[in-house]
Amino acid sequence: MTTNNNKIHTLSVYVSNRPGVLARIAQVFARRGFNIESLVVSPGKDGKFSRMTIGVSGNPDMLQQIVKQVGKLIDVLSCIEHPETDAVVRELALVKILCGPERRTEALQLVDHFNCKTVDLTDKSMVIMSTGASEKVNAFLDMVRTFDVVELVRTGKVLMARGDRAT
Template sequence: MTQTIVTTETPNPVAPARRGAMHTLSILVTNEPGVLMRICQVFSRRGFNIDSLVVSEGRNPNFSRMTIGISGDPQGLDQIIKQVSKLIDVIHCFEHTSDDSVTKEMILIKIKCSPEDRSQALQITEHFDGKTVDLTPTSMIVMITGDSPKVDAAVAMFSQFEIIETVRTGKVVMARGEQAT
């Protein structure tokens, strides 16, 4: 029997096909209805696809932080940032790279897992610094956090089991050091 070794360098066979380069934007907005729709329209008009989206209220309830993972033509990115920044409810919009920020995701993976296979599933969970958040006699839910390649690699490893369901957050990003996000 051939054993497959999956690392963070291994392409994810279940990852969606992406068009163009990947970018992560952080947008601080006023916490008002309709802001998300107006921002999404800017991306749509420019032919960028939103791959992940996380929106949450900030420390001040009058403002929300949007972290948007997008793919598309990198030449149009500066124009998108300028157009988003001009929207009335946008305080600021920045692109973040791995050099200037910390980026993480979380995934919940529910697998069918018999008691005989449980130790192998727990070893995979431990390898990815994950946590078991639910356990039944026939299934388990595992939580993995990390950067996108780590999350992709974990999904690939758990695919040896029957994956019942996955729920994945989008990227969350925070600028390194004293720089504002």
């Protein structure tokens, strides 16, 4: 997911829940050659508004400009870049592995060690849910690759500022 020079920055954007708002925000990034690495959109506290958590990579000098340009959009109430040290960041991954009875114990040891959960189990397969900070999810995924991984779905990061600071 990460390229060498392009660190992923996490932006939290609070928007009016209107058609086109996602397209407007995406354009601000696309026009400047930024790649959206992850995107989570969900209803805010009040249904009139939505919260977007956007992971982006691209030229860091341009990032401040982009944060301001997104904030300037009429439908955007706020756009804040959060350093991960100041925020709680979580992710959820579902991974489907091929795993028969002969390796099941080994798989369950991994599940147990990483505090994951099995959410589906058949003779031949297992779906595991991993939640936590992205690094923890990554570490689990590295280990689980010793199995035959057939599908992987990640939500992308969601983030909330710590303490009484606004997200």
